[in-house]
Amino acid sequence: MSQGVHIRHGLVVDPANDIHEQRDVFIANGKIISVSQQAPDHFNADTVIDAKGCIVCPGLVDISARLREPGQESKATIDSETQAAVAGGITSICCPPDTHPVIDTPAVANLIHDKANALGRASVYTLGALTHGLDGASLSEMGSLKAVGCVGVSNAYAPLKNNLILRHAMEYAASHDLVVHLHAEDADLRNNGCVHEGQISTRLGLAGNPAAAETVAVGQILALIEQIGVKAHFCRLSTARAVQMIARAQYSGLQVSADVSAHQLHLTDMDIGYFNSHCHVSPPLRSLRDREGLRAGLSKGTINIICSDHQPHEADAKLAPFAITEPGMSGLETLLPLSLRLVNEGIIELMPLIAALTSQPAQLLGINAGTLTAGAPADVCIYDPEHEWQLDSTTLRSRGHNTPMMYWQFLGRVTHTLCRGQIAFQLDSAP
């Protein structure tokens, strides 16, 4: 055996195998050999990582992070953002199709996959465009996109022209067994709104994006899914009402799942304060009631995935009056600490939380990741749950410093990240 890694004395949390106890993890040739008390026969450890007091879990799978490459390298690159990802314990990233050019041809998908492979850090997967150029009108060549490894299809934030196109796109995707990732938002009702319609939009005089922009779209999509019987995944839910609608649909047997971004589980429109453009995100930060609804949806399992919704920007993108700043926040490095806060606040147990960050997203994407099963790629995240740290420009590795959580204190920090058995990240102060 070569390149053996022995992670010892850690508390292993592997939801896919229902393991939550102190065990050692043995890795060789980039794969998990075993998770057990004793080393397998003939195992030679080249590297020993002492994970005493730490949690050892599968590397995180982030189903939505924009790496900005190709097309917007002034904001970030695959190189810069995969470094940020592994610093946040993320070993698999799924990149939405709204790059420039759009991921609607095998060439663009290949470009991203090849660059990421050459770097050898986090694995990067792609969602193909649902419509050609995200025009919302003509279907993309989904069969070809699937053939080069796209793990789903999406129209990102771009609206579809009408429900007939949506129906055809979902049916066509289903014939290729591709899951459609849908941003449920009625573009007309949104009406250029940049913050949640309510007390804050009224006070600040900012155009409001009503909760109904999401719920009307969710209602229409659910009606279509019921009619045509396809699988679908709702991206970045933001309203309590949408969570209830999806829970009811799941109860009645529809194959729908949903995710939420980590920041939506913590921030509300109150955090906008006086026009803090770092809180300009899409969908917008909503009311406290909505946030509680999203948290309840997560704890009940209606929402089964938490993602970073990472959208790095250069500083200028946020230096303007609120409405004309670019939406989105940098999130790779706050995904795990923000999620761990939910455990500390009693919203969710650690095991289902780690599942929402690892096995559940891996299952949605249909990728061999998010587990410590013997034979799986050795993507591992080790974090110290007692490590207190502060997010600031010295700790942040992403090129995007656009986060309203700058100077927040967090409990729980990644000490090591392994990608296919290689140490891709090691905290300086780690033993």
Add this chain to the structure above:
Amino acid sequence: MKQRHLQLDHDKRLRHFLTIEGLKRDLLVEILDTAESFTGVSHQQVKKVPLLRGKTVVNLFFEASTRTRTTFELAAKRLSADVLNINVPASATNKGETLLDTLRNLEAMHCDMFIVRHQNSGAAHFIAEHCAPHISVLNAGDGRHAHPTQAMIDMFTIRRHKQEFHNLSVAIVGDIMHSRVARSQIHALSTLGVPDIRVIGPRTLIPANADTLGVHVYHDLSQGLQGVDVIIMLRLQRERMSSALLPSEHEYFRLYGLTKEKLALAKNNVIVMHPGPINRGVEMDSSVADGEHSVILQQVSHGISIRMAVMSMTMGPRGVRHPKHTQQSELKT
């Protein structure tokens, strides 16, 4: 939080004037009192006081305006400041120069005050947060957010006619949703202690959760005007018809236009205000606009005093904070 006190300096004195929200009653009264002390200046032979001599004021307008810009310019000149008018049409910033670039260029010219009007809510806050520390920023209207000097002009006009605020009913009629003036008026009225603030308009023109601003919402003009002391009519923009918020000007006037008959529902000594310019026959009948209850033209002339007051309080020598000891003695001589 640095943002909470953005408008005030360490001594709780006005540094920028961006919004009424968050300012204390005493400060608003100080603005009104200071403005009162300046009203005499316009009637002097030499309509100038030297408070801002040597200072440079920049009227930085990203949105067209004639009256607001002119009164700011006059106010600055009466305080002996040098005035620079810069109109930045939206197209210029679209050429790639960011708002911040524009700002840096002007800073390099060693200006002391920016009077900013911009089509985006929060623009004045943004500029105040990012400009050099010696510069004061006055918000002359940002998007739908705030127009604090206009609101103070209206408070000044109300005080002149009603003396006190604590016993008033004030109705604001029209397009509340898109009105920065209405938002600032509501904050000013409630800070000054007006117990009954009403907003009147169809639901399409009333913002979500308007009640959280501390107002009573009416959709019927006749109901809303019952027994009020002050009526503030807002200007209706033509584009409200094309975006399906209203059916027609005709119907708007029939339901929300102020006529003599509707006016009779208010108190006998009611005053009628409008931030201008008026669409006669849309927001109000000419007989009301020019009638005995109308104080619309007074609002315009009060504009200069209020703007002088705010400029001198943010930028003038520290002694000017107490106008009774300085300007008034100056005015008497």
